[in-house]
Amino acid sequence: MIQALIFGIAVFLGWILLDWVKEKKLRKEKVREAAVTAVFGAIGWLILDFIL
DSSP: OHHHHHHHHHHHHHHHHHHHHHHSSOOHHHHHHHHHHHHHHHHHHHHHHHHO
């Protein structure tokens, strides 16, 4: 469970970093997209953790 949380945080920070490098500024829309992607990534990781 901790691994899924760490994975979600890493996805969020990575997504934010890539958007910032590309656009040189952060917008609320991009932060929201990163958060949604991180949540889905963490849920997917958690499901895989339970299956495997």
